[in-house]
Amino acid sequence: MGFFDEASDLLGKGMNAAKDMVTEGAVVAKGAVAGMAVEQRPFMRAFVRMCSDGWAQGWNERNGGNASYRMTVEEAAACKPYFYDTPSSWVPLKTAVPQLGGAFFACTAAGSFMRNLAGDVAGNMGIVELSEAGDSWRVVWGFRDGGRPTSELEAHLACHRVRMEVTYGVSRVVYHAHPAHTVALSLLLPATPRALSKALWCAMTECAMVFPEGVGAVDVMVPGGEALAQATAREAERHGAVVWAAHGLLVTGATFDEAFGLMHTIEKAAQICLLARAADGGSARFDTQVSDDILRAIAASVGKTLDESLL
Structure with missing residues (x-):
């Protein structure tokens, strides 16, 4: 192989390597955009603002307090492309809520500080999916680094069930x-x-x-x-x-x-x-x-x- 042939071969390898880097970068970028896509949804921005305002009022000291939101069908569908490819394992509820079966809930993480939520949304909250029977839940987005939903999740779901019924679906x-x-x-x-x-x-x-x-x-x-x-x-x-x-x-x-x-x-x-x-x-x-x-x-x-x- 002559000099020019070797140079051409090296140039070709360099171009392929560059393409691989671009492809890998695109995958990373997709992941970043995925997280941002969920975090920038109107309901998520309103969620974060409420929690931040509560902390500013002095209502949520340390890891005190928690919040949850029953997502609409449209909101869940828009977020699904950015959910984890492999959700967490199903975790059984002490009391089933069949009326909420299949629903998705955004909620704060156990032990999280609301003062930190705006700066790190996926690390301080996430989205859980209820089973069709409403007897278990799994994490589909957020709760980074092994986080879990609020320890008051059972109380939240119980209230969501009741308020959904008495308000004919209006309360979320x-x-x-x-x-x-x-x-x-x-x-x-x-x-x-x-x-x-x-x-x-x-x-x-x-x-x-x-x-x-x-x-x-x-x-x-x-x-x-x-x-x-x-x-x-x-x-x-x-x-x-x-x-x-x-x-x-x-x-x-x-x-x-x-x-x-x-x-x-x-x-x-x-x-x-x-x-x-x-x-x-x-x-x-x-x-x-x-x-x-x-x-x-x-x-x-x-x-x-x-x-x-x-x-």
Whole structure:
């Protein structure tokens, strides 16, 4: 082989190597775009914003709180091309939710810090698929480095099932956090829907417009336990928000804005209630009283009906 033949051969090998590098780069790029494609979906961006706003409010200290979203059929279909080629193994649920069989849920990771979510979405949350029977789940995207869904997944799914049924499919978001004033109020008052709802309604009258069904309440229970999940689901049949005594607040909604706004409203009303009581030496008797008739009229002004059993 002459000089020019050798040069041509080397040049050809170099071109092939370059093509291989481009091909490999394209595969890597596809993976990067795949992750970005999911993270940039509108529902994911809204999810991350809600969690970031909750941390900014001081509701999600350390790894406190969690959130989940029931994806639409269209959202799941758009994300499927970017799911893992090999999903995780199926993990059985303690309580099956056949009504949610086959659904996909975006949710925060167990032990994740919400302050870190915006900077590393796939490392702090992911997407799980429920089996057709609704008795197990598997990871199809995210939860990088061996992460798992929130330890409160059972409570979230129980609430999703109930709220989907009572709202005819409208409710999609479940958000749990530790708003300080709401937790403090749960220590001061009995952990009952009537005691907490009436105090919140009377502290800030707009509450009668925002949650005329009141708030549910669950007494002190072990976080992440089956008992807490089922007790919360029972309360969620009548209430879009449930106070966990000495623990936190769980809210639901059709959108992330609706869920966040519900928690924000409840927390502000709880703060006002505590401020007023503290300013009056702990008394709950104020010079300005909000009557039941006023509360009924406020709810009626926006076409809603107050839950009479809580008055």
